Amino acid sequence: METQFSAFDQADIINFLKTVVKDGQVKNDPTTLQSQSYSSKLAGDHQPAIAYVEAKSIADVQGTLKTARKFHLPVVTQNRFTSTVIGADAVNGGIILSTAAMDKILSLNVEDGYAVVEPGVINGELDKEARKHGLFYAPDPASKPFSGIGGNIGTNAGGLSGVRYGSTRDNVLGLKVVLADGRVLDLGGKTSKQAFGYNLTQLFIGSEGTLGVIVEATVKLMPLPLGKSLMGMAFFKDMPTLAKATTDLRMAGLYPSMLEAMDSNTLQAIDQFKQTTYSQAAGAALIFKIDMINDLTVPTVEKILTRYQASNVKMTSDEDEQAAIIELRQAMLLAIFTGRNAVMEDMAVPTSKLAELVAYIQQVSEETGIQIFTAGHAGDGNIHPTLTWSQDIKETPEGVTLALRKLFNKALELGGTISGEHSVGMLKNQWNNVELGADVDYLQHQVKALFDPMNLLNPKRKIN
Structure with missing residues (x-):
């Protein structure tokens, strides 16, 4: 000793x-x-x-x-x-x-469309408060009801509406950050345009607490869309077919605000969890939403869905029926995680490559014998394969590790990333030099050393 x-x-x-x-x-x-x-x-x-x-x-x-x-x-x-x-x-x-107890909405400016919040403000609570004034906060990760704005910013959280409104990064105007040496930085501002200096605001977004501590944020609020929205659910024979239909919906001028995919394994898990029968419809389900619909919206959607032989199509503008569809999507994680050991991954590829990626996920599942539940934000190519194994097995099976390595390499081969919105943490920090290259990896360590020379802030995360 x-x-x-x-x-x-x-x-x-x-x-x-x-x-x-x-x-x-x-x-x-x-x-x-x-x-x-x-x-x-x-x-x-x-x-x-x-x-x-x-x-x-x-x-x-x-x-x-x-x-x-x-x-x-x-x-x-x-x-x-x-x-x-x-x-x-x-x-x-x-x-x-x-920083969870730092949870005050410090100001909400309706005229200029922004809010100043402490980091512990819950995403969904900010959105509810904004809606009282005819505005909304767009980023909506699955953790919206309980995750804080500070954590969302630290990880650059995405969400269901990212296909139209972007991720957290696209909705932050400014930050107040405490550095490791105690200095307080005011970054960005309250304007939508700002060109002075290097963009340190964006550097801190997604930095996972490794460069400084976010203590205040100025975030963008948007006006609620006028008129009705259309939400629907459609079933396809398999995920690759769904991915191709999603590309057409995205490129048709509809500007969808949601395009969420679930494979047959996920539908079966939901059926078991909620006593429903969705998995009997087909091999994959797509949930879609379009804001500010017009006379061309429904015919355009119907034409695309027919082209890819979608079945059991349901479309509605009724708010209660839309809430029921969203509840199905929100039940997904509990349905998959209940009774299983699981690791949920987070890869994104160019949308044109999504069909190839989801087909490969199924191939890897068959090769390794690991059950994989695949779902995610099909509209922006961000997919979440969740690898599962028996709770009786205490250690992570070798097949899971092998499957993840295969999936990571495939996503990179397709021009994608192995961290679309969940960030890096400790699970993937050794892949920096693989995804970014040795020169960029080294530069990232230099940036870390500049802001945190004693390596005190969240060590071993983001970069290895």
Whole structure:
């Protein structure tokens, strides 16, 4: 056993934290540390954090980072702790800095179409508040009812409406960020155009807490679309056929705001979970939505669906019926994850290559014997194959690892990415040099060193 002569003990660290965190709370009880340190069975072997800081002010964030510098401790920023890529689990001997309690909507400007929010504001709550004023917040990840704006920004979260309204990156105007050295940066602004300096706002979006701590955001709000919307559901013989139909719907001038796909395995899981019969219709289902419809909308949709022999087509403008269709899509994750070990992946390819990718996913499933549930945002080529295995098997099967390697390489071969919207975390950080190339990988490490020279902020995430 290695002998170490520590300059400080844990009590010294906790006591110092409590002197610099004045508005929030510092917790180090075993129950809190255990519950907030682990999110996944895939997280690997690591120890819980030594302290959990519930920050309620920018000063609390600065105090936590001051502690980290003084004692040379890693800091993992958490928001609502919904990461799917082990992006916010504890690092051995580190501090967890939660910004979830910083949850105020600071201002909502109707005339200029923006809101200024703290990072802990829940996505869906901001959207509800905006709708009271005839506006809406467009990004809508599956975690919309419970994920925070800060986490969405840190991971550049996508969502169901990304095909028309973009991801989080496209809806952020400005940020307030605390750097590892305690400086507070005001980035971007409240205008839709801004050309001064390098675009550091976008650099921090998707940086997964590795460059600084987001403590405030100015986000874009959009006017609610006029008139009625059309939502529908259609079934196809298989996922490749669905992918081809999706391309035609996207390119027909309809400007769909949702194009969501689910394969036969996913439909079977939903049927089992909700006692429905969707899987009897065909091999794959498409949920679509089009805002601000006109007289050409329905005939155009019908023509495309007929071209690809869609069956059991249902289209509606009734809000309650639309809500029921969305509920089906939202039940997908619970249906797949219930009773199984699972890892949900996140690949995106050019939409013209989606049919080839989904066909390959099925091929890999057959080759490896791993059951794969494939669903996702077909409109922007972002697909989520979920690999599953028995809960009786404690270790991740070799077939899962092999299947993932095959799928990652195929997505890259098709000109895509292996992280469309879930970010990188610890699960895929060793693939940076594969996807980005050695020169860009090295430059990313240089950027990290510039903003965080002591490597305190969320180490081992984003880049290896």
